[in-house]
Amino acid sequence: MTRNPLTARERLLEVIRILEAFSDEDDVLSIHDIHSYFDGDMQVGIGAVRDDVAALEESIVFPVTSVQEKTGMPKHYYYDGRPFEIHELRLLMDAISAAKFISRNETDRLLMKIRKLTSRRLAKQLTNELHVAEPSAQDAVEIVATVQLLHEAIHDKHIVAFQYGRYGTDLNFHLSNEGQDYLVHPLGLVWNNDRYYLVAYFPSADEIRQYRVDRMRSVRVRDEQFIPDHYFDLQEYTRKMFHMFGGELISLEAKFADKLINIVIDRFGLDANIQDNGDGTFLLKAQVAMSEGLVRWILRWGGDVKVIHPQQLVSRMKEEAKKLYDQYQ
Structure with a gap:
């Protein structure tokens, strides 16, 4: 079944996708190379591709760089707008792999997304993963979603309600405070010894406390807001x-x-x-x-x-x- 010809807009978007996926500073593409990535049934002429690339080269929106060895020689092109260097992507991948609160499936999904932030050639350099010497023995319990919720509460200065507890020698999780909610003013999240902690003001005791996020349950952000102490220095406190x-x-x-x-x-x-x-x-x-x-x-x-x-x-x-x-x- 023959496809309908691409519109000019669709063709330009495909040129952009090809440059993003298959080109980088060390792997440049000629007009013929770019044209070869189009399926034959797309009915795209090489002249139209040349016009699209020329438009992109002049554009300030999509950064395309051209390389020409000598005058009269054909130009080659590559996408020059990647926000991350390859070593920066490696750091991101290692940090995710080392985070014990992220499940194996979630880790694999995030690493796959990170590899898409560079060209396919460079992505092959990111196939080896960091091996964690001490993997977590406990499955994360919605920690990723909880951390996002707490960040929003801290930013918007909303009171947070949650249950809190810990594991007993029977290996079961037991709620503290007879399962009653803790109501706190969230001040900041701290990463310490491979764990997230919430530093918060606990009005009932008029003191600042810290709570391990993996021990928090049923976390909810309430409508009520609070006024933080502007003299409180989280970095100095945790130091x-x-x-x-x-x-x-x-x-x-x-x-x-x-x-x-x-x-x-x-x-x-x-x-x-x-x-x-x-x-x-x-x-x-x-x-x-x-x-x-x-x-x-x-x-x-x-x-x-x-x-x-x-x-x-x-x-x-x-x-x-x-x-x-x-x-x-």
Whole structure:
């Protein structure tokens, strides 16, 4: 069955599709090359294709670049308007592959879309995927949709209602607060240790809390709006937390073995208050939140860290050290 001839508009759109799909800076196409991608039953003449390409070359809307080796030689063309370089697409693909909250099917679908953002030739360089050493043992529960919902609530300053809970030793999910809703003012989303956290003001307790998004259920955005505290600095707030545990601010002083200097710099940055003791150790001074997260972080480094101040943290570390010692008696 013979198709009806393409209209001028349809033909121009097909030329655009061919240039986008089959050309790039290192894979240029001649007029004959472009014409060869048209099906024979489309009844498209090479002269019409030449006119379309010439129009695109002069256009400021669709960026087409022409290449000509010598005067009198035929021109070659390629699409020059891709928003991403190949290494940038690779970064996007790796970030998606590493995100444990994205299901395998969703990951495959997103990676396929990303490959369409470049030419087919370059897309072949994106076939190898990042392998995650520790895949998630738990299926994501509508996390992608929840994150989008929370972003909208944060932007529009709407109160969010949700249920919250955690898994028990019976491997079942149990709701907290007897299943009653939490009503919060969402302030921001934080990515920490491969998880999303919602930082929000909890009016009932007059305090700022953080909630793991994968533990939130039945998330709804309410019609009521709130007025955020313009003095609240999300980045400064999360900088003082460990493993997203909040708590009372303390002035930490701790002595670390020199071999942990990069660990401390990774956590506190190059502008941290660090003093070299000259004896194989250094002293760190920092404002941090007193929390279980802080205690666990310090315990991770065993005898290579000694807390000096404040006394409440020193006492807490002694308690944990004794519990650990007694565990092996």
